Amino acid sequence: MARTAYHHGDLYQQAHEQALAIVREQGDSAISLRALARQIGVSTPALYRHYADRESLLAELAISGFQTLRQHLLAVDQQDSRSALIGIGLAYVAFAREEPNLYRLMFGGRVLPRGAHPRLDQAGLAAFQVLEDTVANGQQRGYLKAAPLALLTAAAWSLVHGLSQLTIDGHLPGPDTEPQLAAGITALLLDGSIERSSKEPTP
Amino acid sequence: MARTAYHHGDLYQQAHEQALAIVREQGDSAISLRALARQIGVSTPALYRHYADRESLLAELAISGFQTLRQHLLAVDQQDSRSALIGIGLAYVAFAREEPNLYRLMFGGRVLPRGAHPRLDQAGLAAFQVLEDTVANGQQRGYLKAAPLALLTAAAWSLVHGLSQLTIDGHLPGPDTEPQLAAGITALLLDGSIERSSKEPTP
DNA sequence: CATGCAATGTTAACGGCGTTAACTTTGGCA
DNA sequence: TGCCAAAGTTAACGCCGTTAACATTGCATG
Numbered sequence: 001m002a003r004t005a006y007h008h009g010d011l012y013q014q015a016h017e018q019a020l021a022i023v024r025e026q027g028d029s030a031i032s033l034r035a036l037a038r039q040i041g042v043s044t045p046a047l048y049r050h051y052a053d054r055e056s057l058l059a060e061l062a063i064s065g066f067q068t069l070r071q072h073l074l075a076v077d078q079q080d081s082r083s084a085l086i087g088i089g090l091a092y093v094a095f096a097r098e099e100p101n102l103y104r105l106m107f108g109g110r111v112l113p114r115g116a117h118p119r120l121d122q123a124g125l126a127a128f129q130v131l132e133d134t135v136a137n138g139q140q141r142g143y144l145k146a147a148p149l150a151l152l153t154a155a156a157w158s159l160v161h162g163l164s165q166l167t168i169d170g171h172l173p174g175p176d177t178e179p180q181l182a183a184g185i186t187a188l189l190l191d192g193s194i195e196r197s198s199k200e201p202t203p
Numbered sequence: 204m205a206r207t208a209y210h211h212g213d214l215y216q217q218a219h220e221q222a223l224a225i226v227r228e229q230g231d232s233a234i235s236l237r238a239l240a241r242q243i244g245v246s247t248p249a250l251y252r253h254y255a256d257r258e259s260l261l262a263e264l265a266i267s268g269f270q271t272l273r274q275h276l277l278a279v280d281q282q283d284s285r286s287a288l289i290g291i292g293l294a295y296v297a298f299a300r301e302e303p304n305l306y307r308l309m310f311g312g313r314v315l316p317r318g319a320h321p322r323l324d325q326a327g328l329a330a331f332q333v334l335e336d337t338v339a340n341g342q343q344r345g346y347l348k349a350a351p352l353a354l355l356t357a358a359a360w361s362l363v364h365g366l367s368q369l370t371i372d373g374h375l376p377g378p379d380t381e382p383q384l385a386a387g388i389t390a391l392l393l394d395g396s397i398e399r400s401s402k403e404p405t406p
Numbered sequence: 407c408a409t410g411c412a413a414t415g416t417t418a419a420c421g422g423c424g425t426t427a428a429c430t431t432t433g434g435c436a
Numbered sequence: 437t438g439c440c441a442a443a444g445t446t447a448a449c450g451c452c453g454t455t456a457a458c459a460t461t462g463c464a465t466g
């Protein structure tokens with residue numbers, strides 16, 4: 001099918017793919033339903049049969065983004081706790097660097113507010129879960145402190161998320177030194193930043 | 204002046220103020236030059252005498268955002284290194300929580316790319332500088348490790364920036380527990396996350 | 407096999423937007 | 437006093453998202 005030129009094109013899939021390509025290359029603000037329809041060779045309102053509005057289309061793109069991010073995180077070797085945690089950090093930042101525009105869409109907040117697209121929230125949670133599992137694992141193995149899981153996870157996520165954001169926005173030194181930076185920063189969160197001989201030890 | 208209804212209104216200032224109010228309340232995507240001009244009671248192209256385009260107007264708003272952020276960070280007590288660092292973290296996240304829409308504009312990346320508005324870059328750098336100075340101070344006092352300043356600063360900034368972003372986007376537990384979370388997370392970066400008895404100590 | 411319906415397209419239109427061109431008013435300075 | 441540059445105006449271009457009203461078609465049901 002997809003021949004008859006009227007009915008039965010796989011418009012949903014095609015729109016998704018082409019829009020994803022545009023977002024990856026030019027960012028979400030470059031998505032125009034009219035231009036997208038033109039590019040596919042269909043009338044603009046046809047898109048509304050498959051997507052409620054522009055934002056819903058973007059939400060679908062963000063969902064696929066979270067899914068691939070999750071895959072990247074799942075691929076990290078979990079044998080050793082320390083290298084698993086650092087590996088997660090590296091993989092996370094690497095994803096952001098490879099797909100900056102997609103990453104910005106996923107975490108923009110402005111374009112896709114939480115709660116408006118349940119499936120999107122769920123996809124984000126699923127990716128986050130991989131990180132949380134890794135942290136919980138590190139705790140169970142006795143490698144990480146017995147601090148509240150939510151606290152440790154939030155710290156880890158904040159760190160990698162912030163680093164990703166700062167990196168893709170060019171706030172940090174060149175991308176050449178980036179992987180070392182990510183590894184070094186993750187290690188800092190694990191080992192701490194204070195000099196051991198200091199007067200104020202771990203509370 | 205500002206009477207004659209033709210010339211000499213302080214249009215620049217008024218536009219800045221009203222636009223800032225809109226961004227704070229509804230986010231940058233709610234800014235429309237036409238609506239703004241209408242609200243002020245002036246023709247749309249008049250705005251172009253003072254702002255090159257919509258993005259330049261937004262850049263000015265972001266600049267004021269960075270300036271107030273900097274003031275908040277400068278107000279942190281610097282007596283004790285540890286509480287100075289935690290205080291900076293708390294102040295940073297508090298600002299993001301008070302001005303989520305402005306914060307998103309400042310760090311959106313998508314709307315205001317680095318390099319396009321030099322004064323904006325400079326304002327961001329000035330705010331960042333406060334954090335870097337605090338870290339450098341902590342090092343000089345021997346409280347922080349002698350790791351590369353850029354590394355320590357990037358870690359601290361990533362952490363608070365990521366936490367801010369996740370917080371205002373609703374990815375973390377309710378805002379009630381937020382201040383403790385911020386303090387706890389900052390402390391984690393200082394003290395480390397690993398159990399002291401673990402086999403892999405600080406490299 | 408015919409037919410009716412739901413799914414999926416279409417064209418036409420509304421109101422909004424950012425931006426530019428061409429023109430007008432006006433305050434201040436030579 | 438006269439002129440010029442700054443700061444305002446109207447008119448227009450070409451986009452955009454979205455909706456209403458209508459057309460085509462595949463499929464399931466009688």
